[in-house]
Amino acid sequence: MFLLQTFIQQCPVVAGGFPQFPPTPSLLSSTKHSVNFTVSCCSVASPVAVVNENVDRKSIERSEIRLGLPSKGRMASDTLDLLKDCQLSVRHLNPRQYVADIPQLANLEVWFQRPKDIVRKLVSGDLDLGIVGLDTVSEYGQGNEDLILVHDALAYGDCRLSLAIPKYGIFENINSVKELAQMSEWTAEKPLRVATGFTYLGPKFLKENGLQHVAFSTADGALEAAPAMGIADAIVDLVSSGTTLKENNLKEIEGGVLLESQAVMIASKKSLIQRKGLLDITHEILERFEAHLRALDQFTVVANMRGNSAEEVAERILSQPSLSGLQGPTISPVFRKGDGGVTPDYYAIVICVPKKMLYKSVQQLRAIGGSGVLVSPLTYIFDEETPRWRELLLKLGL
Secondary structure: OHHHHHHHHHOOEOOOOOEOOOOOHHHHOOOOOOOOOOOOOOOOOOOOOHHHHHHHHHHHHOOOEEEEEEOOHHHHHHHHHHHHHOOOOOEOOOOOOOEEEOOOOOOEEEEEEOHHHHHHHHHHOOOOEEEEEHHHHHHHHOOOOOEEEEEOOOOOOOEEEEEEEEOOHHHOOOOEHHHHHOOOOOOOOOOEEEEEOOOOHHHHHHHHOOOOOEEEEEOOOOHHHHHHHOOOOEEEEEEOOOHHHHHOOEEEEEEEEEEEEOEEEEEEHHHHHHOOOHHHHHHHHHHHHHHHHHHHOEEEEEEEEEOOOHHHHHHHHHOOHHHOOOOOOEEEEEEEEEOOEEEEEEEEEEEEEEHHHHHHHHHHHHHOOEEEEEEEEOOOOOOOOOHHHHHHHHHHOO
16 A cells, blocks of 8 residues: 555646556557456455446346347348237337337336347346347357247248358369268368358357368358358358359258247346346237237138038038137027028138138138138237246246
8 A cells, every 4th residue: 555655646646636647558559458456455365356246236236127129120120010010019219219118018128239239138137038030049149048038939030040152163062061071172271161150150060060170250241252252162151042142153051051040039047037027028028929920820711601500510610621720610690580580590600710721711611501701810819828938937947
């Protein structure tokens, strides 16, 4: 302490009464340094990690629940559309701000972030929930045990992370990862050069598939041009239709798909257990997603059918495999006024039909006497209990 006081007394005083410390050459250089501070009192031997403790305390003491959503691109717009379709529209009053809310969910903040930052901030505790692609979770989560998949198939953002090589030259007859690994060209002095933005999944996959001599270069965009430019032999990138690969004379090969990806909802396990109200909000979002996504593949079909009784009509309907509905048809009498009074000689049937089976189902209805067929889209199909909710509780040990 005496030496420190002497040092301060020797420093010139600038405006405001604060001493001006002499510059240290190493601190003025462009090299980044990591400085560790140890706070001690008297003879206490163990250091106190003040910064980490404060960050953890801030995360725990935060009362609001935070949902991270992609800030740009197709994934961002599709995510907002899904929430809107589930009656959870995001209220974003100022497009320049990164924070918004969902009026239907109290105490929830929506934070617009880059997908990779959503994953990182879930790990750090700065976010509680997030919606991103499975590829992003796998790359930047890197198997972190605190990340939990709440919903693994939100039905948009479909793509695959794939290895692609040129169609020409030494790769012309190479059609599988196994054949690529067996090529004699790759040595320690001349490794296979791979361009990718997936610096965790790419090396992991190739190592697991027997490619020992590989050099990776990091890139984020226009990877398809790398082999033609001579700066890479292969690429590992996201593929949707595969058209861009074909137009750049590249091909996917057997066993070369690292990951099938689509939009998913993830959460911090620690937050789900500790953050008040988070589990209830997660349950509601999950229920809405499940009910809406299940309804997307179904139509409601209503038709009239002549019959002597509801049971007789039911037998005819259930004889057709495409007309069983979710649990079975709903059948009710249709009352018509005739000469002899009101008679229920027709019955109305209501069933749910998969969209891909619609025309076949209508044909079957006609074949057994159905008429006046009405078809309507569905918004929600709620189950007795959401299967993914039960799975989540098991993961949490609840």
